Amino acid sequence: MDSGESRLKELGYKQELKRDLSTIANFAFSFSIISVLTGVTTLYNTGLNYGGPVSFVYGWFVAAVFTMCVGFSMAEICSSYPTSGGLYYWSAKLAGPSWAPFASWLTGWFNIIGQWAGTTSVDFSLAQLIQVIILLSTGGKNGGGYVASKYVVIGLHGGILLLHAIINSLPISVLSFFGQLAAAWNVVGVCVLMVLIPCVSTKRASANFVFTHFNVDNGDGISSKVYIFVVGLLMSQYTLTGYDACAHMTEETKGADKNGPKGIISSIGISIIFGWGYLLGITFAVNNIPHLLSQDNEAGGYAIAEIFYLVFKRRYGTGVGGIICLGVVAVAIFFCGISSVTSNSRMAYAFSRDEAMPLSNLWHKLNKQEVPINAVWLSAFISFCMAIPSLGSLVAFQAMVSIATIGLYIAYALPIFFRVTLARKSFIPGPFNLGRYGILLGWIAVLWVVTISILFSLPVVYPITTKTLNYTPIAVCGLLILVVSSWIFSARYWFKGPITNVDT
Numbered sequence: 175m176d177s178g179e180s181r182l183k184e185l186g187y188k189q190e191l192k193r194d195l196s197t198i199a200n201f202a203f204s205f206s207i208i209s210v211l212t213g214v215t216t217l218y219n220t221g222l223n224y225g226g227p228v229s230f231v232y233g234w235f236v237a238a239v240f241t242m243c244v245g246f247s248m249a250e251i252c253s254s255y256p257t258s259g260g261l262y263y264w265s266a267k268l269a270g271p272s273w274a275p276f277a278s279w280l281t282g283w284f285n286i287i288g289q290w291a292g293t294t295s296v297d298f299s300l301a302q303l304i305q306v307i308i309l310l311s312t313g314g315k316n317g318g319g320y321v322a323s324k325y326v327v328i329g330l331h332g333g334i335l336l337l338h339a340i341i342n343s344l345p346i347s348v349l350s351f352f353g354q355l356a357a358a359w360n361v362v363g364v365c366v367l368m369v370l371i372p373c374v375s376t377k378r379a380s381a382n383f384v385f386t387h388f389n390v391d392n393g394d395g396i397s398s399k400v401y402i403f404v405v406g407l408l409m410s411q412y413t414l415t416g417y418d419a420c421a422h423m424t425e426e427t428k429g430a431d432k433n434g435p436k437g438i439i440s441s442i443g444i445s446i447i448f449g450w451g452y453l454l455g456i457t458f459a460v461n462n463i464p465h466l467l468s469q470d471n472e473a474g475g476y477a478i479a480e481i482f483y484l485v486f487k488r489r490y491g492t493g494v495g496g497i498i499c500l501g502v503v504a505v506a507i508f509f510c511g512i513s514s515v516t517s518n519s520r521m522a523y524a525f526s527r528d529e530a531m532p533l534s535n536l537w538h539k540l541n542k543q544e545v546p547i548n549a550v551w552l553s554a555f556i557s558f559c560m561a562i563p564s565l566g567s568l569v570a571f572q573a574m575v576s577i578a579t580i581g582l583y584i585a586y587a588l589p590i591f592f593r594v595t596l597a598r599k600s601f602i603p604g605p606f607n608l609g610r611y612g613i614l615l616g617w618i619a620v621l622w623v624v625t626i627s628i629l630f631s632l633p634v635v636y637p638i639t640t641k642t643l644n645y646t647p648i649a650v651c652g653l654l655i656l657v658v659s660s661w662i663f664s665a666r667y668w669f670k671g672p673i674t675n676v677d678t
Contacts, residue, residue, distance in 0.1 A: 178256050178430030181604070185257060186674025191425045191523075192346050192544040197433040198357075199350040204419040204441035206356035206513040207292075210449035211363055211506035213413025216299040218456070219477045221409035223467055224396075224634075226389030227379075227460070229406030230453045237410035238446040240622040244583070245417060245442040247590045247619045249435035250612055252421045253604030256430035259524035259672060260421035261285045264589035266671040268597040275671040276661060281588045282530055283657045285418070286521050288581035290553060292416060293514040294560040295578045297338070300507040301330035306479045307500050310493060314472030314483070321474070324565055331561050334508070338515045339554035345543040346426055349516055356509030363502045364448045368455025374495070375459040375485040384457050391464065395636030404629050411626055412579050413449060417441050418586065419517035422524070435606040459485050478503075518553035519546050528672045530665075576646040577653060580627050584650075587623035590616050 179189045195203075221229045251264045262282030269277035305322040313319040322330075342349065372378055388399060396402055420437035424430035427437075459481050460466065466477040472493075473479035482496035523546035526537035541547040593601055594616035608615060627650070635642035661669075 176428055177432070177605075178424060178427060178434075181256055181431050182425060185255060185263075186672070187257060187425075187527075189425070190540060190544065191258065191520075191546075193426055193428060193430075194346055195350055195423060195427040197427075197429070197436055199353055200420055200423055200427045200430075200433050200437040201440050202350075202353035202357035203423050203513045203516060204417045204437050205445060206353055206360060206509050207416035207419050207517060208414060208441055208445040209356075209360055209506055209510040210413055210445055210452050211360055211367075211503050212296060212299070212510045213415075214409065214449060214452055214456075215303070215478050215503050215507075216295075217409035217412050219467060219475070221406050222389065222460070222463060222477050223392045223394070224389075224402045224406035224408075225399075226387055226406075226463055227384050227457050228386065228388040229403055229409075230457055231385055231450075233403060233407045234410045234446075234450050234453060237407055237414055238442075238450075240618065241411070241414040242439075242442055242446070243615045243622065244586055244590070244619040245438050246608060247593070247612070247616045248418065248421070248586060249438040249606055250603060250608050251589055251593055252424065252434045252438060253431050253606035254602060256421075256424035256427075256434050256604075257524065258422050258425040258520045259528065260418055260424075260521065261585050261589050262525065262530075263672050265592055268589055268592035268601065270596050270600075273592075273596065275666070275669055277588065277592060278528075278671045279530065279661050279665055279669055280657055281585050282525050284581050284588070284653070285585035286518070286525055287653060288577055288585055289514070289518045289521055290556045291560060291576075291581060292578035293335075293511065293518055293553065293557040296507060296514055297334045297511045297557060298327075298331050298561045298564065300334055300504060300511060301327045303476075303479070303500065303504050303507065304330055306473050306476045307497055307504065310473060310479065310483055310497050310500075314493075315470065315474045316472055319472075328561060328565060332558050334511060335515075335554045335558050337508075338511050339551050341512055342515045342519060342550040342554075343541075343545060343547055345545065349512070352509065352512055353516075356506070356513060359509060360506050361444075361448060363506055364452045367499060367502065368451045371482065371485055371499070372455055372458035374489050376488045377459075377461045379458050379460050383460075384454065389463055394634060396634070401632075405632070405634050407626070408579070408630055410449075411583075411630075414442065414445065415579060415582050416514070416517070418582070419513060422517045422520040425520075425524075431604045432606060435604075456481060515550060515553050515557075518557075519549040522546070522549035522553055530669055576630070577649055580630055580646060580650050581653060583623045583626065587620050591620045594620065 257263050262278045265281040266274040266278035309319040417438050424434040466480050469475040471480045482499045483493040486495035487493040522537050526534035537549045594613050631647035633644050
């Protein structure tokens, strides 16, 4: 019997999903969700506005070091508990019998809502990028190009989610192919763009600019360099999320107690290397930061799109090459969305298997290909609904998707916290373990999550008004209140934590 399947049985679960993923396939799902082409491209404006090159070059490594601490701690726990439930199951086992139901409930809901918000963010950013590609292809903002309305953007978002749901209804072998193709696309795409863009550029930035220039001209009333640098970290930390996918895919991975942890660590490590290379390559093509951030440029203020477009237009007299490069990024984001929905559906499947969700029996059903088909479509539908607030206010939408960073990292930190406190002496590691460094790395991981939760809740524009207020703490606290209230008034009477479905 496969070691992952054997361990799953010991933990009290039947092997229901098809265990067909290799080490590389498990890694590929997580790597394609982290997708540096997705995260860096989407939030390059934020990093450029808050600190610029210094924020990219050095902020990336600050976030990377601490993210690796989180990743190592999660990998150690994953090795001991390789189930699709992942984080919430870990919390239940590590918090002890008395706290298990509440710990599981809190972690599970932060995890699944954070995942849905992440998918919302990914697919909505793809819709926005497609809108920019159409704008540039039809002449640009200053050349009479087509500017899509917010209704067209939300329609594109819905169409993308529909495609992702259809693809995720296919057997895991097909999804494995897409995952590995996505990983290869990200690697090749990053390598090509990081070399091509600065080489084509006729006005390359100097090494001095790339490694030492600190942009304080953000127009947002913030002058403190430390404050600016901290806000600029959001781009890096947003990019380096989603690696819990390796845990959610463990019930479909061969030798999951060994290969799940390998997937977590390798996906983070390789993303760090390629992400830094992509940032450096693009930043060597940066000349005029205010112009790149201006809403009046050809790309309507989308910095990376403007960079790609300009370098080709200045060299060849046409920006077609830049538009093709944006297409490469768009495909990477599309792949990222596929893997995000896959991970979402496995989390929903596991959470409903333990009867934590309304209509749990419905979301736990598998089709003939052993795919949790209803959980797939539920995840796509909720991710569409979470983008609807963008029709009223992008501020409200941004507050919601901020849960994709803060909410997910809180879910990451909770089982690690229980591991270094309540389960400090009782935790039994699996094949992958950190030995005497487990407690130290665990505490660093927990403290980092506390730190970024505070930092990313700080105002990013002064003076503070209803339009400039950072709604992140309101969104995250609102989620916390909902989850805790539902526990107090309802779930504590019937939710007992993970439910075994075989005799152990």
